[in-house]
Amino acid sequence: MRSRERLVIPFRSKVVEPISLLPREERQRRVEAAGFNLFRLASADVYIDLLTDSGTGAISVYQLGRSMMGDESYAGSRSFEEMRRQVQETMGFPFTIPVHQGRAAEQVLNYVMIRRNSFVPGNAHFDTTKAHIEIAEGRAIDCTIDAGRTSEGNYPFKGNIAVSKLERVIERYGARHIAYILLTITCNSGGGQPVSMQNIRDVRALASAHGLPLVFDAARFAENAYFIKEREPGYKDKSIPEIVHEMFSYADACTMSAKKDAIVPMGGFIGCRDPELYERLKTPAILFEGFFTYGGMSGADMEMLAQGLREVTDVTYLAYRIGQVRRFGELLQSFGVPIVEPVGGHAVFIDARKFFPNVPEDEFPAQLLCAELYREGGVRCVEVGSCLVGRDPDSGENIRPPLDLCRLTIPRRVYTFEHLEYVADVIRTVLEERGTKLKRGLCFDHEAEGIRHFSSTFRYL
Numbered sequence: 001m002r003s004r005e006r007l008v009i010p011f012r013s014k015v016v017e018p019i020s021l022l023p024r025e026e027r028q029r030r031v032e033a034a035g036f037n038l039f040r041l042a043s044a045d046v047y048i049d050l051l052t053d054s055g056t057g058a059i060s061v062y063q064l065g066r067s068m069m070g071d072e073s074y075a076g077s078r079s080f081e082e083m084r085r086q087v088q089e090t091m092g093f094p095f096t097i098p099v100h101q102g103r104a105a106e107q108v109l110n111y112v113m114i115r116r117n118s119f120v121p122g123n124a125h126f127d128t129t130k131a132h133i134e135i136a137e138g139r140a141i142d143c144t145i146d147a148g149r150t151s152e153g154n155y156p157f158k159g160n161i162a163v164s165k166l167e168r169v170i171e172r173y174g175a176r177h178i179a180y181i182l183l184t185i186t187c188n189s190g191g192g193q194p195v196s197m198q199n200i201r202d203v204r205a206l207a208s209a210h211g212l213p214l215v216f217d218a219a220r221f222a223e224n225a226y227f228i229k230e231r232e233p234g235y236k237d238k239s240i241p242e243i244v245h246e247m248f249s250y251a252d253a254c255t256m257s258a259k260k261d262a263i264v265p266m267g268g269f270i271g272c273r274d275p276e277l278y279e280r281l282k283t284p285a286i287l288f289e290g291f292f293t294y295g296g297m298s299g300a301d302m303e304m305l306a307q308g309l310r311e312v313t314d315v316t317y318l319a320y321r322i323g324q325v326r327r328f329g330e331l332l333q334s335f336g337v338p339i340v341e342p343v344g345g346h347a348v349f350i351d352a353r354k355f356f357p358n359v360p361e362d363e364f365p366a367q368l369l370c371a372e373l374y375r376e377g378g379v380r381c382v383e384v385g386s387c388l389v390g391r392d393p394d395s396g397e398n399i400r401p402p403l404d405l406c407r408l409t410i411p412r413r414v415y416t417f418e419h420l421e422y423v424a425d426v427i428r429t430v431l432e433e434r435g436t437k438l439k440r441g442l443c444f445d446h447e448a449e450g451i452r453h454f455s456s457t458f459r460y461l
């Protein structure tokens, strides 16, 4: 079933980058040499790269033009002021600390906000987010609603936090042991699923009742706002900037990987409202990132980021962006590919346990699927499942996540629908030829420590 709405594509290409497909035997050789971990491939080995939407978007002529205006002064640059002003205009935070990317924002914020053995409840924390909380000796607790833990069912806001779970966590550990509540919008680990305005409001109310800060991981805030406009009663006639403003009015601070919804190759920031928090963030920002008016970003990057924030909140852009990803998902469904429903904002997630029903769950079916798609068509995607979630920090046991997913992440403004049709055909071929035939998966050849999915290697069982 295909969406019937007409997609208006708000750009045309003026500069292109050649890509090519290696012969099948060469792909086979390279994926084996990479230990079946596609992070270990060179980009030249890849034909269609759906590894991530992070830093992979195409910049606009306006962003390129603004980058020429970059003021590279060490302190108090004009470009910092331009970025600070734009963050305030878009999100309402008066204070901004630039950092080189999202995880750096997490490091700086957690350095200040987490005390030993404090907790950070939230909705399916992203992997670097969880790791940074743990490095700061805190614990992340996932309070996502049950509907967000299954690939079935068309619940419109699967990224929501279950307020009752959150209440139980606060009751159990006591508010003074909660560092802050974290809402990831949209929720990447849960399938790019949005959080509703009502849920944001409810979480805010609970946070206020207990005197707790509410922080957003805002990497895909604009995509979240579009889903609210599309799906939540009362928001159809509101503009995206109005919705974004309301969303952020409930947050005390945010971390932002600008590589997503500010469409820049590199950059990020912390936004906050409280002047005291801003003062406390300055020292770790200087130590880990750089002076607090550049924090690891060049003036050119800060200019592009500010322009990206303006472009990403354009409703025509968002309709095209969300529409392209959705159509890709619908095409896969028409081929019988089991995907997470409803399709999220930045990616289509294949439920690999259903795709390979005969591969045992502890033999990394999603990792296997990533390797198969590369072998079949030079497509690079990423496992978001058993390998990525890692081990329980207390017991050391492998965590069995509710879903073992293969994520096909769509870079912003980069691939045409014809590219995606090619990918869909590759997936269909793997499904038809090997879906039920494969009975064994992969095991670790070398299990890397810590965030293991980037560098571990695998072998066939």
Ligand SMILES: Cc1ncc(COP(=O)(O)O)c(C=O)c1O
Pocket (backbone or CB within 6 Å): 054, 101, 102, 103, 104, 126, 128, 129, 184, 187, 188, 217, 219, 257, 258, 259, 268
């Ligand atoms: C939700 C979310 N938070 C944080 C990050 C980390 O951002 P970065 O890759 O810029 O360090 C990511 C990156 O993918 C993300 O998706």
